[in-house]
Amino acid sequence: MSQDGEIIHLDTSLGYRLKEASTALRQAMEEALRPLGMTITHYSCLELLAQRPGLSNSELARGSFVTRQSMNVLLHTLEREGHVTRPDEAPVGKVLPTSLTPLGRRALERASAAVRGVELRMLDGLTETERGDAMRILESMIRSLRGESAPR
Amino acid sequence: MSQDGEIIHLDTSLGYRLKEASTALRQAMEEALRPLGMTITHYSCLELLAQRPGLSNSELARGSFVTRQSMNVLLHTLEREGHVTRPDEAPVGKVLPTSLTPLGRRALERASAAVRGVELRMLDGLTETERGDAMRILESMIRSLRGESAPR
DNA sequence: CAATCTATGTCATACTACTGACATGAGTCA
DNA sequence: TGACTCATGTCAGTAGTATGACATAGATTG
Numbered sequence: 001m002s003q004d005g006e007i008i009h010l011d012t013s014l015g016y017r018l019k020e021a022s023t024a025l026r027q028a029m030e031e032a033l034r035p036l037g038m039t040i041t042h043y044s045c046l047e048l049l050a051q052r053p054g055l056s057n058s059e060l061a062r063g064s065f066v067t068r069q070s071m072n073v074l075l076h077t078l079e080r081e082g083h084v085t086r087p088d089e090a091p092v093g094k095v096l097p098t099s100l101t102p103l104g105r106r107a108l109e110r111a112s113a114a115v116r117g118v119e120l121r122m123l124d125g126l127t128e129t130e131r132g133d134a135m136r137i138l139e140s141m142i143r144s145l146r147g148e149s150a151p152r
Numbered sequence: 153m154s155q156d157g158e159i160i161h162l163d164t165s166l167g168y169r170l171k172e173a174s175t176a177l178r179q180a181m182e183e184a185l186r187p188l189g190m191t192i193t194h195y196s197c198l199e200l201l202a203q204r205p206g207l208s209n210s211e212l213a214r215g216s217f218v219t220r221q222s223m224n225v226l227l228h229t230l231e232r233e234g235h236v237t238r239p240d241e242a243p244v245g246k247v248l249p250t251s252l253t254p255l256g257r258r259a260l261e262r263a264s265a266a267v268r269g270v271e272l273r274m275l276d277g278l279t280e281t282e283r284g285d286a287m288r289i290l291e292s293m294i295r296s297l298r299g300e301s302a303p304r
Numbered sequence: 305c306a307a308t309c310t311a312t313g314t315c316a317t318a319c320t321a322c323t324g325a326c327a328t329g330a331g332t333c334a
Numbered sequence: 335t336g337a338c339t340c341a342t343g344t345c346a347g348t349a350g351t352a353t354g355a356c357a358t359a360g361a362t363t364g
Binding site: 010014020023025029047063065126131133138141143144146 | 161162164165166167169170171172173174175176177178179180181199200203215217267270271273274275276277278282283285286287289290291292293294295296297298299
């Protein structure tokens, strides 16, 4: 076929499998959230705000794995829909702390229930040991990809 | 804070960690491929064709985890750039088998080397056992998310 | 203090991938 | 044979996200 070392064998590539898994997860979540008129990033933003109220645009962006420009667009939509609020001017610096409104909290609760169903289904075939292994292995891969070394 | 069961704790969520890992991988691959003027899907398509020549548009789409519409657009670009070729009319049915040109193969070899660097870095912090565990666990998660049951 | 660096919020623009839709070919079955 | 189902290729329109650029605030450093 081809000389050794020229191509990557996708069937045995961990990167390919990781992409496959994350695609399956994304599709399952999109399917679960679509009836609620919510995207994954939309949901992710609300979930972050519920756990850590007052997060800034940039912090929400990092937590949702998008750029701060994308999060900025999303926050304007969420503000217009009445799911979040931001002060007109920054209390300190340029950072605008974001808060969940009661309406946003109710939307989150519905979304969270839908997403939990997906997460539980994903965990279904794994033993308790495997879940721990998975967390640890993924964290190690993340560190390596970011160029970090020790587990802090 | 909040009543139990209302929200998902992202720090301990395997889904969140999976998203984080796939984002880190995607960013590392984009960074590696950018100097070559190639996107991940672009690369993925060429890699699939090198391993399984004659794949159709729909098959390439499934293997690259995009819709067949997206792959169709990409294939037209790759055809215009001279990286792949497709017959003018289908030998059988509507399926147009795609082939890599010598130019496309050279582009793939450069891209594959760059991507292999990323994959090796990702694997760096893992033992041989962990790599096997990771493959097995990811495959199990994929099956569960797709609603399949037994390991075939 | 001034200069520099870093992080942030925001706008405009471009790209990537998606959904919706349609026509066509192959297989199935009554 | 004809009706049905399914997969495919393709076009058009839309949505989500990214890149590029700018101004500004805080921290750092000489």
